[in-house]
Amino acid sequence: GESVGLHLPTLSVQEGDNSIINCAYSNSASDYFIWYKQESGKGPQFIIDIRSNMDKRQGQRVTVLLNKTVKHLSLQIAATQPGDSAVYFCAESEGGNTPLVFGKGTRLSVIA
Amino acid sequence: EPEVTQTPSHQVTQMGQEVILRCVPISNHLYFYWYRQILGQKVEFLVSFYNNEISEKSEIFDDQFSVERPDGSNFTLKIRSTKLEDSAMYFCASSRGSGRAARETQYFGPGTRLLVL
Numbered sequence: 497g498e499s500v501g502l503h504l505p506t507l508s509v510q511e512g513d514n515s516i517i518n519c520a521y522s523n524s525a526s527d528y529f530i531w532y533k534q535e536s537g538k539g540p541q542f543i544i545d546i547r548s549n550m551d552k553r554q555g556q557r558v559t560v561l562l563n564k565t566v567k568h569l570s571l572q573i574a575a576t577q578p579g580d581s582a583v584y585f586c587a588e589s590e591g592g593n594t595p596l597v598f599g600k601g602t603r604l605s606v607i608a
Numbered sequence: 609e610p611e612v613t614q615t616p617s618h619q620v621t622q623m624g625q626e627v628i629l630r631c632v633p634i635s636n637h638l639y640f641y642w643y644r645q646i647l648g649q650k651v652e653f654l655v656s657f658y659n660n661e662i663s664e665k666s667e668i669f670d671d672q673f674s675v676e677r678p679d680g681s682n683f684t685l686k687i688r689s690t691k692l693e694d695s696a697m698y699f700c701a702s703s704r705g706s707g708r709a710a711r712e713t714q715y716f717g718p719g720t721r722l723l724v725l
Contacts, residue, residue: 538718593658594664595653596643596714601650
């Protein structure tokens with residue numbers, strides 16, 4: 497079936513460096529993509545989202561890039577801080593209030 | 609800032625027992641969801657609920673599961689006869705629900721950790 501997956505299960509970065517977390521998806525009908533951050537023992541926390549009619553969206557210190565041609569999504573975190581340490585999930589849906597399909601997650605560790 | 613809340617935070621039960629997990633979605637949201645996350649695995653969709661009925665459900669959501677909105681604020685997930693493999697984190701989520709064409713962010717609660725012995 498259709499699935500969302502992640503290229504790297506773990507990522508270690510120096511504090512202050514930029515982080516890039518990647519995600520591949522396979523559902524060509526996906527219309528809406530979200531990045532969530534999950535800290536230990538907590539629920540997924542919304543970071544940023546993007547619709548399929550866009551290829552880039554920026555938030556505070558975060559940027560999401562969408563390449564529909566190769567079905568690839570990335571999350572860029574600028575000036576990574578210790579508080580950014582968490583597991584990051586990409587999720588996709590066919591839009592509206594349809595169910596989210598999550599990727600496996602990438603653990604980001606920030607080295608002080 | 610409004611948030612989704614869930615109770616209890618942890619639940620330990622014996623195999624075969626019934627459990628009810630409770631959620632209070634964000635107050636002006638209309639769509640409600642349950643997801644689960646088995647330890648070390650990805651988050652999986654169970655069911656969505658809108659206008660007092662199930663909107664969509666996954667293969668995981670079999671006859672032992674049910675959902676209910678017993679009043680204007682609570683949204684519950686009942687597992688009738690728990691199995692060992694039901695041990696997981698269960699997350700409730702809600703979204704505003706302004707239509708399929710809209711971008712509808714799902715906001716998640718902190719989860720209930722269920723352990724079936």
